[in-house]
Amino acid sequence: MLEVDGDAGGGQLLRSSLSLAAVTDRSVTVTNIRGSRPETGLKPQHLTAIEVLADICDATVDGVERGSDEIVFRPATPEGGEFEAAVGTAGSVTLIFDTVLPLAIALEESLSLTVSGGTAVKWSPPLSAYQRVKLPLCREAGIAASVERHRTGFYPAGGGMATLTINPSSLSPLSLGERGALQGARLYSQASLDLEADDVARRQAGATTKQLEAAGIDILDKEILSTAADSTGSALTIELRYENSRAGFAALGEPETSAGSVATEAVSNAVAFNEGSAAVDRYLGDQLLVFLALGGGELTVPEQTAHIETSLALLETFGFDLSVTSETGRVRIRNDQ
Numbered sequence: 221m222l223e224v225d226g227d228a229g230g231g232q233l234l235r236s237s238l239s240l241a242a243v244t245d246r247s248v249t250v251t252n253i254r255g256s257r258p259e260t261g262l263k264p265q266h267l268t269a270i271e272v273l274a275d276i277c278d279a280t281v282d283g284v285e286r287g288s289d290e291i292v293f294r295p296a297t298p299e300g301g302e303f304e305a306a307v308g309t310a311g312s313v314t315l316i317f318d319t320v321l322p323l324a325i326a327l328e329e330s331l332s333l334t335v336s337g338g339t340a341v342k343w344s345p346p347l348s349a350y351q352r353v354k355l356p357l358c359r360e361a362g363i364a365a366s367v368e369r370h371r372t373g374f375y376p377a378g379g380g381m382a383t384l385t386i387n388p389s390s391l392s393p394l395s396l397g398e399r400g401a402l403q404g405a406r407l408y409s410q411a412s413l414d415l416e417a418d419d420v421a422r423r424q425a426g427a428t429t430k431q432l433e434a435a436g437i438d439i440l441d442k443e444i445l446s447t448a449a450d451s452t453g454s455a456l457t458i459e460l461r462y463e464n465s466r467a468g469f470a471a472l473g474e475p476e477t478s479a480g481s482v483a484t485e486a487v488s489n490a491v492a493f494n495e496g497s498a499a500v501d502r503y504l505g506d507q508l509l510v511f512l513a514l515g516g517g518e519l520t521v522p523e524q525t526a527h528i529e530t531s532l533a534l535l536e537t538f539g540f541d542l543s544v545t546s547e548t549g550r551v552r553i554r555n556d557q
Contacts, residue, residue, distance in 0.1 A: 221247045221248070221249055221292075222241070222246055222247070222248045222249070222537060222538065223248070223249050223251065223537075224237045224248060224249070224250045224251070224534060224537055225251055225252055225255075226250045226251060226252045226253040226254060226255060226289075227251075227252035227255030227256050228256065228530050228533070229254075229527070229530040229531075229534075230254050230257055231254065231263075231265065231266050231269075231315065232315075232318075232506075232507075232527070232531075233250075233530055233531075233534060234250055234253055234254070234266060234269075235266075235269050235315065235318060235319040236510060236531065236534055237250050237293075237534060238250075238269070238270065238273050238293050238295075238319065239273070239318075239319055239320075239321075239322045239323070239510060240322070240510065240513075240534070240535075240538050241293055241295055242273060242276075242277045242279070242295045242298055242322075242323055242326065243298075243322050243323060243325055243326045243514065244538060245295065245297070246295075246538065247292070247293065247294040247295070248292075248293050249290065249291070249292045249293075250290065250291050250293070251289070251290045252289060252290070253266075253288065253289045253290065253291070254266075254289075255289065260287075260289055261286070261287040261288055261289045262284070262285070262286055262287060262288045262289075262291070263286065264286065264307065264308050264309075264311060265307055265308075265311035265312060265315065265316075265337075267284060267285075267286060268305050268306070268307045268308070268311065268316060268335075268337075269315065269316050269319040270284055270291065270293070271284065271305070272303060272305045272316060272319065272320065272333065272335075273293075273295075273319055273320065273323075274293070274295075275303060276298050276299065276301075276303060276320065276323065276331065276333075277295035277296055277297070277298045277299075277323075278295075278296040278297075278299065279293055279294055279295040279296060280292075280293075280294040281293050281294070297326070298323045298326045298327055298331075299327070299328075299329065299331075300327050300328065300329030300330050300331040300388075301329070301331060301332075302331075302332050302334075303331070303332070303333045303334070304333070304334045304335070305333065305334075305335045305336075306335070306336045306337065307335060307336065307337030307338070307378070308337065308378070309337070309338070309376060309377065309378045310337060310338035310341045310373060310374065310375040310376055310377065310378035310451070311337045311338055311341075311378065312337060312338050312341055312343070312344035313335045313336070313337045313338060313339050313347065313373070313380060313381075313382050314339070314344050314345050314346070314347055314350045315344050316333070316335045316337070317333070317335065317350065317367065317382075317384045318507065320333055320384065320386070321358070321363065321365060321384070321386065322510050322511070322514065323386070324363050324364065324365060324386040324387065324388065324389040325363075325389055325390065325391055325514060325515075327386065327387070327388045327389075328388055329388065330385065330386070330387045330388070331385070331386050331387075332383055332384070332385045332386075333383065333384045334370075334381065334382070334383040334384075335381070335382060335383075335384070336373070336378070336379070336380065336381045337373060337378045337380060338373045338374065338375060338378045338380055339369060339371075339372050339373045339374075339380035339381075339382060340372060340373070340374055340380075340410070340453065340455035340470075340472060341373075341374070341375050341378075341472070342375065342472065345468070345470070345503070345504075345507075346455050346457055346470050346472075347367065347369050347372075347380075347382055348408040348410070348455065348457040348470070349457045349459070349468035349470055350367060351367050351369070352406070352408065352457070352459050352466075352468070353459055353466045353467065353468035353504065354468075354504060354507065354508075355367060356466060357396070357465065357466060357500070357504075357508070358508075358511065360395075361391055361392055361393070361394050361395075361511055361515060361517070362389050362390050362391045362392045362515070363386070363389045363391065363511070364386065364387035364388070364389045365384065365385065365386040365387075365389075366384075366385050367382055367383065367384050367385075368382060368383045368385075369381075369382045370382060370383065371447075371448065371449070372410060372412070372447045372448070372449045373449065373450065373451075374412060374449050374450075374451040374452065374453025374454075374455075374472075375451060375453065375472075376451055377449075377450035377451040378450065378451070379449065379450030379451070380449070391511060391514055391515030391516075392515060392517075393515055393516040393517030393518075393555075394508065394511060394512050394515065394516070394517030394518060394519055395464070395517055395518070396464070396465055396499040396500055396508070396517070396518065396519035396520065397499060397518045397519065397520050397552060398464060398499060398520075399462040399463065399464050399465040399467075399497070399498070399499040399500075399520075400462050400463025400464040400465070401462065401463050402437065402460065402461075402462055402494060403438075403440065403461045403462060403463065404437065404438035404439060404440035404460075404461060405432050405437050405438065405439055405440060405458055405459065405460055405461070405490070406439075406440050406441045406442070406443075406458075406459040406461060407425050407428055407429065407439065407441070407442045407443065407456070407457070407458060407459075408442075408443045408445075408456070408457040408459070409421045409422070409424040409425040409428070409442070409443070409444050409445070409454075409455075409456050409457075410444075410445040410446070410447055410454065410455050410456075411424070411445075411446055411447070411453070411454035411455075411473065412446070412447065412448075412449040412451070412452050412453050412454065413446050413447065413448055413449070414452055415446070415452065415454060415473075416446040420454050420473065420479055421444045421445060421446055421454060422444050423479035423480075424454060424456045424473070424479040424482050424483055425442050425444050425456075426479075427479055427480040427482075427483035427484075428456060428458065428483040428486065428487055429442070431483055431484065431487040432458070432487055432490070432491075435487070435491045435494075437460075437490070437491070437494065440461065452475075453472065453473060453474075454472070454473030454479075454482065455470065455471070455472050455473065456470060456471050456472075456473075456482050456483065456486050457469070457470045457486070458470070458486050458487065458490045460490055460493065460494060462499070464499065465499040465500060466500075467490070467493055467500060467501045467504065468501070468504065469486045469487075469489040469490040469493070469501070470486060471483070471485035471486040493522065496522050496549050496550060497520070497548075497549050497550050498520045498521050498522045498549075498550040498551075499519055499520045499521075500519055500520070500521060501521070501522065502521050502522055502523060502525050502527075502528070503527075505519055505520075505521035505528065505553070506521075506525065506527045506528050506531055509528070509531045509532065509535060509542070509553070510531075510535075512542065512553065512555050513535045513538075513540035513542060513555055514540075515555075516555045516556065516557040517554070517555060518552060518553065518554040518555070519552075519553055520547075520550045520551065520552045520553070521550065521551050521553070522549070522550055522551070523550075523551060524544065524546075524551045528551075528553075532544065532553075540555065542554065542555045543555075543556070
């Protein structure tokens with residue numbers, strides 16, 4: 221039985237612990253769950269992730285209740301099939317998908333998971349970035365996965381829905397050390413239908429185009445969408461496409477926040493990343509460490525964040541020893557297996 225101290229991280233540390241337990245066929249106890257957070261223990265979103273994973277893996281789980289600060293997870297072999305889950309309100313759909321995605325390497329049959337909740341909410345990758353940045357890079361490493369959005373969900377009501385489909389997969393080493401030349405940017409701007417009269421989605425895209433072009437970044441494509449949603453909201457994602465990699469930068473519209481301000485938030489992060497030399501951004505780099513551990517290869521990130529340090533420590537607990545090398549303006553993480 222492996223033991224993981226959850227005090228050093230939040231929900232991602234918990235989700236990664238369970239994903240790794242499932243694909244390595246190891247039982248794990250996670251203690252002090254979210255111990256350093258203002259509100260400790262399991263929240264509804266974490267409970268949903270645990271329940272979905274337990275269902276897929278026919279796992280025995282102790283401590284699955286709201287506020288619990290310790291769980292014991294004993295997985296069996298992951299199985300394919302059709303699964304559904306409701307996060308409730310605007311809990312992140314993509315974070316539930318992230319918990320399940322690594323199971324692709326352990327499946328013998330296809331799996332589909334339909335989740336309702338938030339598709340463009342704070343503290344998680346919006347579905348647009350998940351579809352167009354993370355999954356394409358995972359597919360290049362052998363993960364056969366795709367996502368279909370059925371409905372958009374903004375904070376606070378949520379009400380979004382999407383389906384993740386994964387097929388049995390064999391990982392190949394990640395090759396994300398050198399990103400190559402910038403090819404340009406793709407924009408994905410969406411807003412709820414009640415903002416259509418104010419043309420919010422189009423104005424977000426227009427402001428983003430002007431700011432990126434002023435920074436010398438070409439626009440390859442735009443997708444502008446007004447969509448049905450239970451709550452008023454908007455979202456913007458910038459995908460930077462390089463020869464050998466992709467990076468995504470998102471911003472959400474809020475009351476009293478102008479379309480230009482939403483654009484500026486996303487553009488400033490995209491431009492700052494492009495001025496460096498890393499192949500993936502720090503958030504995506506953290507999310508890809510599980511696949512680096514399981515399949516080998518390398519990736520470069522702009523810096524070694526606290527989240528990345530926590531993830532590396534978790535991987536070491538599961539027996540994966542990745543090398544970390546500081547270079548000028550970036551950090552290289554390798555797994556030579």
